[in-house]
Amino acid sequence: MTIQAYLPFWTKLTAAQQQTLEGAMRQKTVDAGALLHSGGDDCTGLLLVTEGQLRVYTISEEGREITLYRLLEGDMCLFSAACMLNSIQFDVFVRAERPSAVVHIPPEVYKSLMQASLAVANYTNELMASRFSDVMWLLDQILNKKIDERLAALLLEEAGLADNSALHLTHDQLARHLGTAREVVTRMLKYFQSEGLVSLERGVILLRAPARLQEIAAHSLR
Amino acid sequence: MTIQAYLPFWTKLTAAQQQTLEGAMRQKTVDAGALLHSGGDDCTGLLLVTEGQLRVYTISEEGREITLYRLLEGDMCLFSAACMLNSIQFDVFVRAERPSAVVHIPPEVYKSLMQASLAVANYTNELMASRFSDVMWLLDQILNKKIDERLAALLLEEAGLADNSALHLTHDQLARHLGTAREVVTRMLKYFQSEGLVSLERGVILLRAPARLQEIAAHSLR
DSSP, X not given: OOGGGGOTTGGGSOHHHHHHHHHHXXXXXXXXXXXXXXXXXXXXXXXEEEESOEEEEEEOTTOOEEEEEEEOTTOEEOGGGGXXXXXXXXXXXXXXXXXXXXXXXXXXXXXXXXXXXHHXXXXXXXXXXXXXXXXXXXXXXXXXXXXXXXXXXXXXXXXXXXXXXXXXXXXXXXXXXXXSOHHHHHHHHHHHHHTTSEEEETTEXXXXXXXXXXXXXXXXXX | OOGGGGOTTGGGSOHHHHHHHHHHOEEEEEOTTOEEEEGGGOOOOEEEEEESOEEEEEEOTTOOEEEEEEEOTTOEEOGGGXXXXXXXXXXXXXXXXXXXXXXXXXXXXXXXHHHHOHHHHHHHHHHHHHHHHHHHHHHHHHHHOOHHHHHHHXXXXXXXXXXXXXXXXXXXXXXXXXXXXXXXXXXXXXXXXXXXXXXXXXXXXXXXXXXXXXXXXXXXXX
16 A cells, blocks of 8 residues: 555645655654654654554643553544644553554644645644544443543453454553553452452453453443 | 624635625524433424533433533534534434524534635534544543542533532532442532532532542542
8 A cells, every 4th residue: 555545635636746745755664662742842753553553642830651552554543743733732652552654744844734725724734623423432431431440441452453362461551541540450350350350460461251351341332 | 793703614615605604503502401412313403502501411222411511602514414424423412401592503504614615624524623632532541540530520520610609509409410320429429519519409519628529539540
């Protein structure tokens, strides 16, 4: 798949705009764990994921993290270019969760395109609305779901992303996804183990009863 | 102030676009308490506040409310026209908190403008980014602030909005702003009263020590 195929506005750009964009885009590959964007101090630019998996999260003043959403192949990371829009008054962090390939678009190049091309401006609107929906879903989860339901949903999501029911994740990593304390996760995982839902082995969480985890996760979706 | 003065894109519209928009806009006044938009079933359209105060909130499946943000004079309500953008996958409710005047813009009229005018498309981007920032602030509050801090901040915010340190608000209303249970609010208000921060009288909460409430509210902003 060519890079252009990931950009729905591509065919609506003028030849000159296509040339500018093409000349400005840089592909890069990063290792799992690489920090691609770090809050408000830098205005990294947009990141188009062509391979792998990125995690977008925030960090509170106390250092507590929470995952906002994941970006997979074909997804565009907009908030790593927060300087493009005056009204973005929050910081996100972006880290690769797997070896990933991304295409970097400089913020000033994208901003000029957005101000010159209706297709780009409205693509940006849909992109932002989509991330807004992700965050509203998260807000609803936090307000209305218990931690056992959220942890069960997270374990299933992780198993889906990894396509593997043996998860190589620490309790601390899970806590940072959920925006809670490690102790809370450890306690709940031990309870899940006592119920036969998971097995906890050295560095691995094995999902033993996905269907029952699904029931727990879906509890408040009834 | 004319309606056009509230619309930063107005001067960038063509004469024909201005005429279409002007012909489609309807002013209306509503009483305090009026429900202006009710979730995903209707696509009300955009609401420009020219007077008064609107509250935008969500409701969980269990019926629990939480205030997302307030809209005051000059603010535009975008998410009451969620049908305009495919990627908006959440519902909000909009209610007048005071006697208010709003200008209604039909969703299909705004959508065509957005697809034809760069100024409107980019205004929409800034608008959405601004609301996104509000919701990210709320998320941070929920994750990182204790309920006493959030209640103290809310009481001060309400006193500021009403320009009055005697608040005519029920415990239930405060709970719905904060996304918590009424009992939690009542317990905390009684504690605030025992500390001399507020007086609780019939239907009125009197702020007696705003400076100390400010200290509590700011606690985790240290």
